[in-house]
Amino acid sequence: MDEIDLKILKILQKDAKYSLEDLSTELKMPKSTVAYRIKRLESLNIIKGYYAQIDPTALNLDYIVISLIRGKYSKDYHIELGSKLANIPGVWGVYFVLGDTDFIVIARYRNREDFMKNYLERITSMPEVERSSTHVVVKIIKESPNMVIWW
Amino acid sequence: MDEIDLKILKILQKDAKYSLEDLSTELKMPKSTVAYRIKRLESLNIIKGYYAQIDPTALNLDYIVISLIRGKYSKDYHIELGSKLANIPGVWGVYFVLGDTDFIVIARYRNREDFMKNYLERITSMPEVERSSTHVVVKIIKESPNMVIWW
DNA sequence: TCTGAAATCAGAATGGT
DNA sequence: ACCATTCTGATTTCAGA
Numbered sequence: 001m002d003e004i005d006l007k008i009l010k011i012l013q014k015d016a017k018y019s020l021e022d023l024s025t026e027l028k029m030p031k032s033t034v035a036y037r038i039k040r041l042e043s044l045n046i047i048k049g050y051y052a053q054i055d056p057t058a059l060n061l062d063y064i065v066i067s068l069i070r071g072k073y074s075k076d077y078h079i080e081l082g083s084k085l086a087n088i089p090g091v092w093g094v095y096f097v098l099g100d101t102d103f104i105v106i107a108r109y110r111n112r113e114d115f116m117k118n119y120l121e122r123i124t125s126m127p128e129v130e131r132s133s134t135h136v137v138v139k140i141i142k143e144s145p146n147m148v149i150w151w
Numbered sequence: 152m153d154e155i156d157l158k159i160l161k162i163l164q165k166d167a168k169y170s171l172e173d174l175s176t177e178l179k180m181p182k183s184t185v186a187y188r189i190k191r192l193e194s195l196n197i198i199k200g201y202y203a204q205i206d207p208t209a210l211n212l213d214y215i216v217i218s219l220i221r222g223k224y225s226k227d228y229h230i231e232l233g234s235k236l237a238n239i240p241g242v243w244g245v246y247f248v249l250g251d252t253d254f255i256v257i258a259r260y261r262n263r264e265d266f267m268k269n270y271l272e273r274i275t276s277m278p279e280v281e282r283s284s285t286h287v288v289v290k291i292i293k294e295s296p297n298m299v300i301w302w
Numbered sequence: 303t304c305t306g307a308a309a310t311c312a313g314a315a316t317g318g319t
Numbered sequence: 320a321c322c323a324t325t326c327t328g329a330t331t332t333c334a335g336a
Binding site: 001004008012013014015016017042045046047048049050051052053054055056058059061064066068081082085086089090091092093094095096097098099100101103104106108133134135136137138139140141142143145146147148149150151 | 178197199201203205214245255288290294295296299
């Protein structure tokens with residue numbers, strides 16, 4: 001991992017379709033070398049894949065929630081509960097955190113019923129959950145998880 | 152937007168490099184038709200772009216934080232504060248929410264100093280911020296914001 | 303590890319239904 | 320909106336440095 005790799009990653013995190021041609025002029029090195037480096041980054045799993053970003057609102061995913069969850073302590077409770085939360089349909093983010101809460105969970109649904117059925121009812125019926133407080137997102141001001149390199 | 156579009160999106164949200172060839176066999180329709188549909192989804196901004204997924208830990212982005220922020224009320228305070236938060240280097244998610252907190256912010260840094268300098272000092276010196284509580288992420292159990300279609 | 307050239311293949315363009 | 324064919328150009332491969 002050197003400066004050149006970093007430049008490649010910086011470009012590809014913004015645009016996966018950026019061509020070898022353009023990268024090669026940008027980096028002042030032959031296409032084949034760029035290709036070689038990208039392949040390397042892929043095989044090292046630094047580049048984990050390429051995906052299309054779909055607009056959630058286009059699919060009517062307007063009911064977005066973020067929950068703070070406190071668990072009931074027991075052996076391995078955080079591993080058990082963590083995977084249980086991660087497997088709830090609609091949930092895309094589960095973070096185990098320090099502080100007065102244990103897990104922070106982010107999920108997207110199409111409407112209130114969808115949310116109630118898939119999410120709330122499950123969470124509230126999990127014996128490992130001691131307490132949860134859920135925030136409804138009014139507006140997504142920023143959501144760009146792909147922008148890993150910001151410096 | 153029909154069932155076929157949804158199938159295309161379901162595949163591309165996981166793998167942007169899935170070829171027209173394979174999509175055409177999968178969907179039992181010619182390449183050119185698939186290409187036509189994808190172009191349509193792009194121009195309608197349902198597909199917002201294609202990104203490389205970079206492993207944050209490969210770049211030593213191990214200091215991940217989630218903050219709950221309460222603002223001081225004033226005219227347009229949430230628009231002002233929202234964009235201020237979104238512009239902090241390292242911040243990739245800003246959500247305006249209902250409940251006892253106003254904003255939820257997610258950010259990634261390489262270490263404690265990086266976090267202190269770029270994030271904490273800024274947040275605590277913003278006059279629009281009344282109160283903030285920041286949780287350090289111990290473990291990312293799930294993070295797949297690109298998986299928009301889960302049903 | 304890097305490079306140049308050749309070969310292959312995928313995607314864009316076209317024109318017709 | 321859909322499809323077959325053609326055409327263009329990007330990516331892969333490979334031999335050599």
